[in-house]
Amino acid sequence: MAGTPIDPAFPPVARGWAPTILVALAAAAGCQNDSGFAPSPFTGDPWTLAGPEVRIGSVDDPEYVFGPVASLVPGPDGFLYSLHWQEGSIRRWSADGTPSGLIGREGEGPGEFRRPGSMGFFGDSLWVWDYWGFHASYFDQAGEFLGRASPEVDIGGPQGSPPRPSRPFRDGTFLGREPAWSHEVATGEITETALVHMDAEGGALTTIWMQPHEPRDGLALLREDGGGTFGTQAFGDGAYYTAADDGLLVVERRAWTGEGEAAFTLTRIGLVGDTVFSVHVPYTPVPLATERIDSAVIAVTDDWYEAMSARQPGLARGALEARIRDATYKPAFVPPVGETMLDAAGNIWVRRFDPVELDTGEAVNEWWIMDADGAPLARALTPAGLQVWHIGADFVWGTEQDEFDVDYIVRYRLVKGS
Numbered sequence: 001m002a003g004t005p006i007d008p009a010f011p012p013v014a015r016g017w018a019p020t021i022l023v024a025l026a027a028a029a030g031c032q033n034d035s036g037f038a039p040s041p042f043t044g045d046p047w048t049l050a051g052p053e054v055r056i057g058s059v060d061d062p063e064y065v066f067g068p069v070a071s072l073v074p075g076p077d078g079f080l081y082s083l084h085w086q087e088g089s090i091r092r093w094s095a096d097g098t099p100s101g102l103i104g105r106e107g108e109g110p111g112e113f114r115r116p117g118s119m120g121f122f123g124d125s126l127w128v129w130d131y132w133g134f135h136a137s138y139f140d141q142a143g144e145f146l147g148r149a150s151p152e153v154d155i156g157g158p159q160g161s162p163p164r165p166s167r168p169f170r171d172g173t174f175l176g177r178e179p180a181w182s183h184e185v186a187t188g189e190i191t192e193t194a195l196v197h198m199d200a201e202g203g204a205l206t207t208i209w210m211q212p213h214e215p216r217d218g219l220a221l222l223r224e225d226g227g228g229t230f231g232t233q234a235f236g237d238g239a240y241y242t243a244a245d246d247g248l249l250v251v252e253r254r255a256w257t258g259e260g261e262a263a264f265t266l267t268r269i270g271l272v273g274d275t276v277f278s279v280h281v282p283y284t285p286v287p288l289a290t291e292r293i294d295s296a297v298i299a300v301t302d303d304w305y306e307a308m309s310a311r312q313p314g315l316a317r318g319a320l321e322a323r324i325r326d327a328t329y330k331p332a333f334v335p336p337v338g339e340t341m342l343d344a345a346g347n348i349w350v351r352r353f354d355p356v357e358l359d360t361g362e363a364v365n366e367w368w369i370m371d372a373d374g375a376p377l378a379r380a381l382t383p384a385g386l387q388v389w390h391i392g393a394d395f396v397w398g399t400e401q402d403e404f405d406v407d408y409i410v411r412y413r414l415v416k417g418s
Contacts, residue, residue: 041281042368045417047380049396056097057408063099066091069407071119072389072397073126077141080397081119081126082409088113090128092143093409103143104128111137111145122170129167136168151202163196163204167243169271173205174198175243182230185213186220195241195248197271206272209248212239216329219300229308234296234328235288237335242342247271249340249348255331256285264336266350266374279374285333286354297325338365343391346372355384378417386410 058064067086074080079100080093088106093099103126104113114132121127125146126139135150151165151174163176178193192212197205217238219231235255242249247270256262262285268276301321309315338353348370355363363384369377382388382396390397396412 041376042379044378047369047378047414047416049382049386049412050415051412052400052410053395053413054095054097054411055408056093056410057406059402059404059406066407069387069389069399069409070117072399072409073119073121074390074392074397075121075126075141076124079141080409080411083116083119083128085116088116090116090119090126097409101143103139104137108133110148111139113137118167122168127168131166134165136174149200151198151200153202163194163198165198165202170245172200174200174202175208176202176204180211180213182218182220183222183226183228185218186215186222186228186230188215208271208273209241209250209269211241214238219324219327219329221323221327229304231300231304234300235293235331235335236329237331242340244268244342247276249342251337251340251350253335253337253353255288255335256333258332262333262336266340266348266370268374277374279370281350281368283336283352285336288331288334293325293328293330297321297328300324300328341388341391344393347377348372348374349380349388349391380414382412386412 056064057066066082067084069082070085071083072080073083075092078095080095081103082091082093084091088104090103091099092101092103104111104116106113108114113128113130115130116128117131119126119128124141126141128137128139129135130137133150134153135148137148138146140146149168149172153164154162156162156179161179161181163178165174166177167175169175174197176194176196176198178195180190180193184190190213192210194210195208197208199205217233217236219233220228221230222228237253237255239250239252239254241251247268250267250269252265252267254264261282263280263282265278265280267278270276298321301317301324304324305315305317305320308320309317335353338351340351341349343349350368350370352366352368356366357363364381365384365386367380367382369380371377382398383400385400386396386398387400388396388398392414394414394416396414398410398412399407400410401407
């Protein structure tokens with residue numbers, strides 16, 4: 001596992017909270033800073049969700065059973081498209097959740113995928129990015145394969161790994177990322193990696209942003225032979241980005257140390273590396289409880305022990321737990337930001353790292369919403385068990401799990417406050 005790349009573009013998402021339907025949340029608008037809600041720039045009635053209005057999935061009906069969802073995108077034809085990387089295909093659903101066909105399949109031929117990971121629409125054409133094949137496949141709305149864009153990929157060598165394409169842009173160019181190899185980040189050999197704008201052939205045009213890295217940004221159990229076992233920090237607060245069609249949204253979200261102002265920084269960067277805007281957002285910090293650290297350590301130990309003990313006969317569970325505890329990053333306060341998204345109107349949604357609790361005892365995710373220029377617009381509350389994938393003008397598509405950990409695709413109505 002020594003060659004594992006760290007991928008902070010996809011920070012961990014809080015899971016395991018029982019899904020709930022939000023009703024009568026207007027009382028939350030009066031919560032002040034001591035409740036853990038957002039500071040004054042995001043006051044007013046919160047945006048909330050009603051529903052779900054559509055629920056897709058099943059435990060045993062083969063038409064509705066699907067693997068993990070990697071992306072949900074409504075198409076211009078009114079259908080919903082869901083990407084399932086384990087299946088190597090995209091499912092299409094009608095507005096009411098009826099199965100309406102498959103697009104693509106596993107393989108390396110035209111219209112096939114090795115590891116599809118993201119998708120979107122350029123006009124009427126669906127694009128699907130294959131992370132292992134380093135190419136974008138294009139389909140029409142009937143699911144017919146239109147063609148593939150395959151930029152050159154330089155795997156690199158002893159002197160390092162140059163940026164590799166990671167998603168297409170509308171004009172035929174690509175976003176490129178320099179790999180952040182987990183072992184080299186953990187040992188301090190890599191302190192930053194480049195995100196670049198690439199031409200259609202895969203050549204670098206400009207450097208957009210240099211992403212900083214610190215050894216604590218990944219969970220690493222290093223071995224004397226130069227290898228190791230690597231994972232994601234439960235309370236990771238490294239800088240990360242969200243890709244947009246015109247550049248990047250960069251979040252600097254180091255956990256508060258107890259000194260100075262508690263704030264995070266959101267910066268929009270254009271494709272030539274220009275800063276479009278940069279905003280400093282204050283927030284109310286929350287101490288990181290010892291019990292949460294204990295739970296995180298136990299969870300990773302449970303996840304890793306079987307595989308590691310098979311490779312290391314005689315490995316004591318207690319010894320592994322102690323190593324994981326020592327390698328776990330334990331800030332004094334919870335990081336401020338868990339993820340960022342762009343809605344269909346171009347507004348920026350920033351999710352607080354942890355769910356917050358209403359006066360009713362209900363756990364919800366709080367989002368701070370800014371307009372395309374970074375000005376405070378509103379805040380939103382969504383069910384803590386809902387993984388949001390797409391935010392439209394008046395609806396939200398996401399996934400939830402039932403008590404058996406079965407995934408369901410759901411659509412909620414977005415109710416905007418005053």
